[in-house]
Amino acid sequence: MNIRYPAVAGRFYTHSPAQLQAQLDGWLNATDHDNESTANNTVEPSTIRALIVPHAGYMFSGQTAAKAYRQLLPLANKIKRIILIGPSHRYYFRGCALPPADVFATPLGNVTLSTQTIATLSELEDVELSEQAHALEHSLEVQLPFIQTIFNNFSLLPILTSNVSPAVLAKLIDSLWRSDDTLLIISSDLSHFHPYSQAQRIDRQTCQLIEQFEPSITPEQACGSTGINTLLLLAKRRGYQLKRVELINSGDTAGDKEKVVGYVSYLITDT
Template identity: 65%
Template sequence: MRIRHPAVAGRFYTHSPEQLQQQLTGWLSQPESCDQPIRALIVPHAGYVFSGAVAAQAYQYLNSQADRIKKVILIGPSHRHYFRGCALPAADYFETPLGRVAIDTQSVEKLREIEDIEVSEQVHALEHSLEVQLPFLQTCLNDFTLLPLLTSNVSPAKVATLIDKLWQEDNCLLVVSSDLSHFHSYKDAQHIDSHTCNLIERYEPSLTPEQACGSTGINTLLLLAKKRGYQLTRKALINSGDTKVGDKERVVGYVSYLVSEP
């Protein structure tokens, strides 16, 4: 049994299972419902003190559809390693303080034969962009398998081709992990991030890493969502200067979206 142990518990979120569950329960204590099937989320991946509440604004809708969702495709950017294509994990489970999540090893085996796909324990070992989403998924869903995909030097069109068929299944949720602009002044960041959101809401897959560190994942979603006629709904938009612990000199932007069938 190969387990990818948590790398950022105690830094991006608490390592205490009790405190973590209490924090998540507080954010998700008033779950919202969506009349149409939820197909995807865009959520930030900073430390919970900065972006956890923003992520929860989208995650809270999953509770009402937890019985339907059995598979999660989780896409995020690789912050530590640069490589061609996408990286899948070599693990059988991803672990957090709340327990283990089973990897969709069947899909991993199918995808690993495709060009621009590598299976790497090293690339996934210390990456936070996917890990911080897991406690939310563990809290909001029941039994599900996970397909964690890290992107580096790869086009959104290529990623869309990789996941298109998998994401067509009714029981599959796509989660795209991305922050927005980084290290601008508060007012500049508001302007930049507002423009980025306008592009997202026009389904324009032209985002750059300067606009969103997970731009590849967002652009991938936009390509497929537009083709399928999915509806995007913004749930929250702030930056770190809006939080109790952030200053307004060099901020990071955070947004969450709900993507549903029309």
């Protein structure tokens, strides 16, 4: 069995299975009225088709991600396939990179990959198999413990993006993201390393574009801009709705306010 082992356990999140599970359980089982914005954006779980969630260390952005993920708990047995898209931070390549692995491992166990779909997609022009691209990448890995905790029986299609257009990526996943038992997760942070008030302005402007389904987000506005723009293209085409759960930055959590990173979570629904 080809296993992609965790690269950022112990840095972005705890490597202790017991501590990690306890942290996730606490976040995911918190009541929505603990946060006014979350309560105001509660949706019918059966309508949720996609998420946008951040991918920083859990001390910085974990609760922002959890406030979106917790609304998926009623779908634990419904979702059978998850398409997870995030940016490659370490390697530049043309197109998209899929892993030549059977499972992704975390401290909570193994996540089964959609190996047949990976094999099929790897034959396409804009897709490559790359163990190197996935080996140290955190943008997908930090989502896995959330996914493992919520869902019971699913397979994962993990896609890293580099030099690829949203139109190409949209064409790649359009037919895969059709059935009600398939969930799309876009992993992205927002602006990086601006002073607190400047970052707030930039991130609010980015969210306005997202909420207008305007697929023109730049990498300076969101490191996972390709995935976000791809989602916006498909969601607008399908008439989906989008609800912001929470918008903060690292100055609101565990960082200083001199150079902050922005975090947002969204729910995308089909009604």
